Amino acid sequence: MTLQQLFQRIGENPGFLLFYFLIIPVAAIVAGFLGKGEGHLSPWKYLYAILIYLVSVPGIFSVALNIYFFLFQRGDVMQTDVYMQILPIVVMLVTIFIIRRNVSLALIPGFDKISGLWFMLFATMFLMWLLEKIHIVVFSYLPFQYLLGIFVVLFILIYIGWRRFVAK
Structure with missing residues (x-):
């Protein structure tokens, strides 16, 4: 299976991907309410670290994919896959913003x-x-x-x- 085939299958059945990228910001919001003012303490900071890594790895991959696609392949913007090229970046930024409202990112392991x-x-x-x-x-x-x-x-x-x- 090639990377293009994988992306095509995910695009045809985006349910799991949408659930994955929806549950992480929701978990950050819930953690922000439950741990209000305690984000720098032990259980919350590790939860925030896990959430940041769960969105950053696909987000970074998506940014690298977009840079490669648009700079090296000279791809068409109108052919951008919303699920694989835009959604991970948006969710990564939103999740980091939500977490940053409750705790300083410097305190996150x-x-x-x-x-x-x-x-x-x-x-x-x-x-x-x-x-x-x-x-x-x-x-x-x-x-x-x-x-x-x-x-x-x-x-x-x-x-x-x-x-x-x-x-x-």
């Missing part, structure tokens, strides 16, 4: 690692896009120290993101 993963992913995707756009002709006109500087800055950004992801 593992949030620094997931934000480091986001940062590393976007820096890497930008680097890949830049490498695709820069052709060998550009290298001959661009002074070598500028090219070296660009790659050093991108490497530092990726390194900082990676350290935030694996540190602690």
Whole structure:
């Protein structure tokens, strides 16, 4: 089974996917009501961490898929799959917003690692896009120290993101 076939099957039967992406923000809302003002304490902060990871992994995958689809494949916006390309991102942002209203995200275990993963992913995707756009002709006109500087800055950004992801 290819990734395209999987997406097609999910698009044909979106019930489970809709339930999954509906239950997570609802759980965050319920946890916000039940643990009002206690989001930084032990059972709630771990519940929030689980909810953030449950929406962030598909959300990050969806962002990466969209970046690949629109920047590298030059896909048509009108062909965007709402279930697989838009819904995970919206639910991820909504869930993080709901959780942030009850507790500081800095107090959630593992949030620094997931934000480091986001940062590393976007820096890497930008680097890949830049490498695709820069052709060998550009290298001959661009002074070598500028090219070296660009790659050093991108490497530092990726390194900082990676350290935030694996540190602690």
